[in-house]
Amino acid sequence: MRGRPSARTIGWIAALLVAAGAFTFGAVDEGPPKTNADRVRALAEDFACPVCAGQSVAESDVPVAREIRRQMAVWVDEGRSDAYIRDQLVAAYDVDIDYNPSGSGVTSLVWILPVLAAGGIAAVVVMMLRSGRSEQAQPAAGSQRRWRNAAVWTVAIVVVAGGAGLLVARSSGSRSAGGSVSGEIRVTSRELIFEAQQRLGTGDMDGAIAAYDEALELQPSSAEALTYRGWLTSRQGDLDTAAEYLDDAIAVDPAYPDARLFRAIVALEQGDGSAAAQELAAFDSLDPPPYAEELLAQSQVRERVAAARDADALAAVDALAALDERPAFSETDMDVPEALAAAEALAGRGDLLEAVQLLDWVLESRPGDPDVLAGRGWLLVRSGDPELLALGVEYLDAVLAADPSNPAGLVYRAFARWQQADIAGARADLEAFDRLDHRPPDLDRLVEDQGLRAAVSS
Amino acid sequence: MSEPDRRERGAGMSRGSRRRAVWIALPVATAVALLVLVLATRDSAFERKASSPILGALAPPVAGATITGEPFDLDDWRGRWVIVNFFQSTCVPCIVEHPELVAFDERHNAAGDARIVSVVFDDTVENVREFFAVHGGDWPVLATGAREAAVAYGVTGVPESYLVAPSGVVVWKQLGGVTADGIDDVIAQLTADP
Structure with missing residues (x-):
């Protein structure tokens, strides 16, 4: 019969197992979020949509979830901590919004009670085993001491190596090949936007898009990156996605003229003259810089918006004229700006009387x-x-x-x-x-x- | 082994197992009972939605620029009753509610004892300008800073209104449309003599 392995052998085996486990954990663990966009996504998954059943803020697309995601992006870009964001949302929406209940107050029972239950069960099991063992007392005191020493060393090694492994995994979680152990590999979103502009200048649209995407990973609430990512997407023909990027940019910064201008152009290309006119009006109200005015003139957006608005307004008027009996203005979908645009268009094509009659018809409902x-x-x-x-x-x-x-x-x-x-x-x-x-x-x-x-x- | 021996031994094992089972079940049952107690004594989901953690607390900031570009800060209205109304121009209940807000504003505008500030929720400034041009109303409508305010108040849908007392504390919340009389009733109840 072979003897039992020595305590030292057991210790080494335990150390090897723990080291292997720690390295595996380090390789598998995704580590902390690499970018601000990652952090926003991770945070959004940690909170429940306040009005949806079983959906997180990340999953839901109802307005309140969208607003919370946008505000999270702003907080993250401002450098706010997860704890700050959690506190803000819980203060406004109550603890139910938090998928990770806090460790204080009554809510802490959610954490404490299962641990208490597990501890209680473990204590009972240990007590039963000890009582069973005491009934079969063994004389080998030296052997027992060796086993006890081995157990103590194993536990100590597990604690130290496990802790070290966790620290290594955490610090190297965002490290790329060739990166430093500190894991700090970030460039600023401003540098990436500059790189995108340079790539755009050389005609490298794909490279520019990639750089804007990287910038948005670092700073998801960058109105500039959202705007130009949307604009380039529209130049590739994907107008719906472009509109989403530009709408996000406007939500982040309603006073960014470039976003308004590009959104007007995209709306025109989508055939929505009314939306284009709205965006152009917003652009005009922002005191846009000269380069934006030049771009506006080059693209003839104003003329195209006016033509589209007139065409829409005339089509609406013609549709009303085709009816046997024209309904009251208040019963139609037309609003006052559309009626005024239609009157202008009618006057522009020489139908002054018809234009005046149109406004008289409006005045019947809105004296x-x-x-x-x-x-x-x-x-x-x-x-x-x-x-x-x-x-x-x-x-x-x-x-x-x-x-x-x-x-x-x-x-x-x-x-x-x-x-x-x-x-x-x-x-x-x-x-x-x-x-x-x-x-x-x-x-x-x-x-x-x-x-x-x-x-x-x- | 004889039959009585087997019965006696089986009975002994059963007693031991039962005792262990009781020891194991005790902490589990205690934990479950406490969990049930915690859950049973909480408000229902609907009650929690109708309530708000900011009720009884100092009103979160409502500050930024209005749709006409003027700066606004709720703190400047300390000393007055203020309705903070979250709305969207395309929401039908908001359109239905709006004449009531206009009526409330007309009742209190001259005295200046109560004011309204509207906060745009998930909407464009252009749509909101058009909304007020069509439906009337001459009070500040927050555009810039609106999202921060909506999240700070825990808005879940529109229309949603909060009544801020002259002390700056949020004293009442209304999910859905308000009425001018309803708001006045709340103020009257809160200011009634003992």
Whole structure:
């Protein structure tokens, strides 16, 4: 009969097993999130969608889950800790949102009770084994001591080596081949965006897209990377995906003009003139930088949006005209801006009477609407007929009597007074318009393009 | 072995096994009982949704820029009742609710004792501008900073409204549409003399 292995042999075997286990763990464990995007994804999986059954924030696409994901991206990019994000969400949505219940308060029982139960069971089992063994007392005290020593060494080695293995795995989790042991291999998203721009300059679209993707991994809430990733996607013909990137960019930063401009272009290419007009209006309200204005001019977005808007509006009017009995304006899907655009389009093709009739039809449902009244007055002012011009001024007077700061009323009446050679009156209206806190950009452009400012100041 | 011996030995094993089973079952049963107690004494899922951890707490920040570009900070309205209303221009209950908010604003605008701030939820500024142009309403509508506010208040859908007391504490939450009379009733109840 062979003797038992010595304590040293057992210790070595245990050390080898633990070392192998630690290295295996290090190789298999994914480690901490490598990028901010990874971290957002991991965090989103840790929280329950507040209004969905059994779905995490990462899985759900309801508005509240989307908003939480976007806010998580902002927090992560700001460098907030997981604990901070967890605290914020629990403070707002209660502990039910957290898939990992906290270790304090009543909720801690979720963790404590199973451990207590397992510990209790283990204690009972040990007690039973010991009592059974004591009934069969063995005299080999030396052998027992060796076994006890071996057990102590094994436990110590397991603890030390396991701890070391965990530390190594954690520190090397994001290390690439050739990387340092510290695991710090990141470049900034700004550098990646710069690299993408350079690649784009050399015509390397795939390389640019890859660089923007990397930038978004590091900083998922980068409006610039989202915008240009969306723009390049649209140039590859995938308009729906491009729209998603651009919508995300606008959600992150509604005041980023490039995103608005590209979204308008994509909407145009999707055949949605109304959405394109909205984005262009938003772009105009942002005081865009010169390069964006140049891009706008080159791509003729304004002209294309106007043409699409007019076409949409005329199609809506033609559809109404084709009906045996035209419904009331309030019973249609048309809104006031669309009606005004349709009236402009009708007037533009020479149907002044039809344009006026269209706005009268709107006024039946919305009597006294200042925008519609101003639009009707403006049609008459531009008719070239002195009598209609005077009538148009009456409409504009009515608008401004009700609201002296109505921007359209002020600009249109300034034009009317200019035509009537009332330069002082035109100047007064224009100065009142200039004093407004918020001047619609299209009216600003109208004033400049038609030379009104130069005319009244001379 | 005789039959009585087997019966006697079997009976002895059964007693031992039963005792061990009792020892093992005891901690498990205790743990399960405590878990059941914890779960049974909690509010139902619906009650928790209708409630909110921010009720009774200082109102989370509502700050940023409005749809007209003006800065807004809820703290500047300390000393007044404030309805913080989360909404979306395309949501039908929000459209139904809106005239009630207009009525509430008209009742209190002159006195300035109660105000409304709307917060855009998952919507575009352009849609919201159009919404207010069509449906009326002349109070601040937060655009920039709206998502931060929605998440801080734990908004789960729209419309959703919170009443902030003059002290700055959130005292009431309404899932779904509000009415002008309903809000006034809440304020009246909270300010009623003893």
